[in-house]
Amino acid sequence: MHSTSIPHAQSIPIISTSLQFCRVSHARVMAHLEIISFLVTVLLHSLNPALAVSAATGQDQFVFSGFSGTTNLTLDGTATVTADGLLELTNGSVQLKGHAFHRSPVRFRESLSSPVRSFSASFAFAILTTYPGLSCHGIAFTIAPSTDFSSALAAQYMGLANIDDNGNATNHFFAAEIDTMQNVEFQDVNNNHVGVDINGLRSVAAHTAGYYDDDTNGSGSFHDMNLISGEVMQAWVEYDGEATRISVTIAPVGMTKPVRPLVTAVYNLSNVLLEPSYVGFSSATGPINSHHYILGWSFGMGGFAPAIDIARLPKLPRLTAKPRSKVLEISLPIATATFIVALGTLVVVLLRRRMRYAELREDWEVDFGPHRFSFKDLFHATDGFKDKNLLGKGGFGRVYRGVLPKSKVEVAVKRVSHESRQGMKEFVAEVVSIGRIRHRNLVQLLGYCRRKGELLLVYDYMPNGSLDKYIHCKGERPTLDWAQRLHIIKGVATGLLYLHERWDKIVIHRDIKASNVLLDKELNGRLGDFGLARLYDHGTDPQTTHMVGTMGYLAPELLRTGKASTLTDVFAFGIFILEVTCGQRPIKEDDQGDDQLFLVDWVLDHWHNGTLLETVDTRLQGNYNTDEAYLVLKLGLLCSHPSACARPSMQKVLDCLDGDAPVPELASTQSSLNMLALLQNKGLNPYIVSCPPSSTMSFGTISDMSGGR
Structure with a gap:
């Protein structure tokens, strides 16, 4: 029987026939099975991208464009997946922590004696707070040997460490922190920064949140970003195994990843990470009511992380009251105009007599x-x-x-x-x-x-x-x-x-x-x-x-x-x-x-x-x-x-x-x-x-x- 190539899905029955009645080389059988796997993956992706992760790439690569229906996460503390498909790390309760890790651990080395390979992660996130201008404490993309952080503290420790073990080499974790509080004991640069953490919350490198414009040499002007603006943002965390270089970049969601990273640190993670390790997120609140969300997430071992489908990301909830309707905004001033004019003088007198909330404020x-x-x-x-x-x-x-x-x-x-x-x-x-x-x-x-x-x-x-x-x-x-x-x-x-x-x-x-x-x-x-x-x-x-x-x-x-x-x-x-x-x-x-x-x-x-x-x-x-x-x-x-x-x-x-x-x-x-x-x-x-x-x-x-x- 002549060998036959299989260019598309209609040739799949030929494979079955060949396997049952003909002796085909082992290498060709494996090639046919790979084609079948590819076609099944394409079918799954067309139905639900989040469900196609394991079939497409195994444990070395995955992508979540929303989290509805996923069973590939291990959650603890306040972390949960909402009905809308949001990964909610904290729910607004104060002094609590939440963790979310991919259920399957990742092998970062080719062998136990090999160095940590290059990897890349990307995630879309948002921080919402009900108290204007204040939020506690932040989000940390984390790689750790275990998903058990029961001994870690909330607040400034962000659910990763505690008073006694902060900074200990035995922790074996790496984190990229999105921090909205300035903690003097950790020498934070300010209350709106991104940092690289090794085994503790004192960053080895940090920078005020923002991004750089792209130009011909990759070093444009800097643009500030407010981490607690309530807007969705995207972050990229990359590690170059050969150069032992860690890079963290953030930008508004939907924007092309800037060429110049926000934070760069040279640190050999081969001396930090154990084999295997888990990838995920840790977050914690302090005395301020805050909500921390992950909308999408991807990870890639040995190359770039798969692209997140921005169009499929879930919507953020509203923590404040809904705006009034346009009809009310127009009709209310008209309906009260006559009353305001008639009683204007009286209102001024009453306000002066009832300065209950008057404050003393100087320049x-x-x-x-x-x-x-x-x-x-x-x-x-x-x-x-x-x-x-x-x-x-x-x-x-x-x-x-x-x-x-x-x-x-x-x-x-x-x-x-x-x-x-x-x-x-x-x-x-x-x-x-x-x-x-x-x-x-x-x-x-x-x-x-x-x-x-x-x-x-x-x-x-x-x-x-x-x-x-x-x-x-x-x-x-x-x-x-x-x-x-x-x-x-x-x-x-x-x-x-x-x-x-x-x-x-x-x-x-x-x-x-x-x-x-x-x-x-x-x-x-x-x-x-x-x-x-x-x-x-x-x-x-x-x-x-x-x-x-x-x-x-x-x-x-x-x-x-x-x-x-x-x-x-x-x-x-x-x-x-x-x-x-x-x-x-x-x-x-x-x-x-x-x-x-x-x-x-x-x-x-x-x-x-x-x-x-x-x-x-x-x-x-x-x-x-x-x-x-x-x-x-x-x-x-x-x-x-x-x-x-x-x-x-x-x-x-x-x-x-x-x-x-x-x-x-x-x-x-x-x-x-x-x-x-x-x-x-x-x-x-x-x-x-x-x-x-x-x-x-x-x-x-x-x-x-x-x-x-």
């Missing part, structure tokens, strides 16, 4: 942008600052719980009265600067608002309130056990170390005390109330000479000079340690109850008498680690030493708490000095435990605050 505040909240939003968030939402009050204002009307984020709003505009610009500048600080043991300052004779500061809400309620208010709250107290002490020490040494400026808190330490839902200690804080550059001396703070926590040199420093913070932290460990206020009654004395002097007397552990809070009923309690009490005495040069730095304090260094022995001179004598020598009444009058305090002070933040 210099334009630079602070998104850190400013509208008074109207804060008014509605707190139900008009009603007493039912009151969390606490002090001599300089009140704190209210609220829920922002658009984002539904819980916040604490502090109302601070002020009588003068003197120093207001500098104060607000510092408020905004402190608002850039992000640390797990610091209460996040979200922004501010100014109105008439008051300033409003907006913080993260802390559901478990302030620590002093657990230490001093008997019967109202359960007693904290020893492990919880030690964990809180370590947490506050970590936050204070970050303020003193780890941030880009030195921050002196100036009001460390139990009532300014707030507890989140896991009872982690967070240092808050930055109303007295001052910032200055590393290597310079602070210039403030205005004594502020709370009696009982003030260092002796602060009483003499009025000059605060990191060591005055260390002194207050030492008093705080003793307060938490002993369950006593900084100024307590003596054993007879007839007089008052300083807590530090009382503990020091017990140390000299060899009865130091008798100062531990009796409510613990002896259920504590004696070695840990002895160490903490000695450390509290050392930090509250009357001589500033004898106090340790916060780094040394944390080393002692972690067991990495022993607690230095107390100097013998401390036995001859006590806080009572120092205060009496300065003519101060040691029994005044409340803050001085507002005339002697810096603007913005709120002391002895209670309630959650």
Whole structure:
């Protein structure tokens, strides 16, 4: 029988006949089967492109132009495929994460000893937010050895890592991040950027979101892109195995891929990726209501990723109210024109008398942008600052719980009265600067608002309130056990170390005390109330000479000079340690109850008498680690030493708490000095435990605050 070529699908029966009745070479049979596979793939693609992936290319290549009906994804967290075919990574819930990976792993090497091959990915994405100008946190195209990210955190960790393993080489993941928040701890360039991440969230290369025009040499002008504009965009992630070069490019959807990449990094992924690995996406939200979507996705091993069919992409949902009809827009102004003209004068008078939402805004505040909240939003968030939402009050204002009307984020709003505009610009500048600080043991300052004779500061809400309620208010709250107290002490020490040494400026808190330490839902200690804080550059001396703070926590040199420093913070932290460990206020009654004395002097007397552990809070009923309690009490005495040069730095304090260094022995001179004598020598009444009058305090002070933040 003569051999026959098969040019089209009508020749398929000939193959069957040949196989049954003729002896054909093995190579020719395989060729016929490949033609059959090709024709089946074409048929499937004409019916549904997303279903043709596996048949067309196996695991080395796939394309999704929408996700309706697909079963090739592994989803967890908030990730889901909507009825419209969108891959929704996050659904607007705050502080959650979502992952979506291709069900089949990909082999990136020809053999276990070979380097990682070139690959390419493309995806269409969109980020929607209900709060204008704010979104948390972003999307990361990810290659990882597993789809299990159960130990990863949301927010700035984007569902990829956590506090302990961020940056560890054992993570073995690569990610291209689309990030809409600036995190100081990861050294992000801004809150609208694209970056390349290896094993952690600190990018090895990053750039402001945008694209370059194409020209003859491939380097045109740069065009900014707003990642949270709500528009669909497309991204390309490419790896050149020979040059070990990673490239990331973004552009508006439908636009031809720009020649010049946005971000380029030379990094050998052969040292990172394990064999095999999974490809997919990770996303997470923080305190802002955000939605992260993937509309289409393609991947190619050893070459370019297949093109996504833009015309088949699903439509994005609307998160805002639908626009009014044209009929209503035209008829409503006409119908009300007569009424407006007749009552115009009355309306103006009523508006002037009811300036409920009037704010004070000056030109210099334009630079602070998104850190400013509208008074109207804060008014509605707190139900008009009603007493039912009151969390606490002090001599300089009140704190209210609220829920922002658009984002539904819980916040604490502090109302601070002020009588003068003197120093207001500098104060607000510092408020905004402190608002850039992000640390797990610091209460996040979200922004501010100014109105008439008051300033409003907006913080993260802390559901478990302030620590002093657990230490001093008997019967109202359960007693904290020893492990919880030690964990809180370590947490506050970590936050204070970050303020003193780890941030880009030195921050002196100036009001460390139990009532300014707030507890989140896991009872982690967070240092808050930055109303007295001052910032200055590393290597310079602070210039403030205005004594502020709370009696009982003030260092002796602060009483003499009025000059605060990191060591005055260390002194207050030492008093705080003793307060938490002993369950006593900084100024307590003596054993007879007839007089008052300083807590530090009382503990020091017990140390000299060899009865130091008798100062531990009796409510613990002896259920504590004696070695840990002895160490903490000695450390509290050392930090509250009357001589500033004898106090340790916060780094040394944390080393002692972690067991990495022993607690230095107390100097013998401390036995001859006590806080009572120092205060009496300065003519101060040691029994005044409340803050001085507002005339002697810096603007913005709120002391002895209670309630959650």
